[in-house]
Amino acid sequence: MFDHKFAPKSVAIAKPLAERWSPYGFSDRPIPDTDLQALFEAARWAASSYNEQPWRFILVRKNDGEAAYNDAMSCLLEANQVWAANAPVLVFACTVEDLGQSGKPNKAAEHDLGIAAANLTFEAQMRGISVHQIIGILPDKVRELYQVPEGVQPLTALAIGYADAPVGFPAHLQERDDSPRQRRPLSETLFTSRWGDPAWP
Secondary structure (H helix, E strand, C coil): CCHHHCCCCCCCCCHHHHHCCCCCCECCCCCCHHHHHHHHHHHHCCCCHHHCCCEEEEEEEHHHCHHHHHHHHCCECHHHHHHHCCCCEEEEEEEECECCCCCCECCCHHHHHHHHHHHHHHHHHHCCCEEEEECCECHHHHHHHHCCCCCEEEEEEEEEECECCCCCCCHHHHHHHHCCCCCCCHHHCCEECEEEEECCC
């Protein structure tokens, strides 16, 4: 159904990486708790600076009840509510801002959250589950609604579910799901000797 989303590779890479993409269309099919737990277990084992593990997650499932899910949706920008409301799971990802031992700012916190989210995403892909990362959230509303303490920053959200063809979506969202994936060539990303000199042609 989504073969057009498989990455056109210049070098062979692991299948879950090649097949991963961020759908706007989701089925309302619930995700089994055993699979959800595995996603967060994968995130738990992500690498982090000083082993601080500065990521924290808030999990909201559609089958927890309409009111709870509507509250979660209200923490997204309206443009993201249009499509994310179809996903059966929404997660808010937060960073602990300071190092536990020294109390100094953890400059790697957002980087390390990204690694944890990537672990989660690829474990999901292995299980046939899709993840769409969302930066467009209302952090203050997340903080208030879920009583997030000071020193912890709500940063992103993740819509999680089974990819499905979008129905009744705005044309630009349907077009994005229908379009092949694209990336800049490696020669424009990986340099050597000096900036702009590609490591490989």
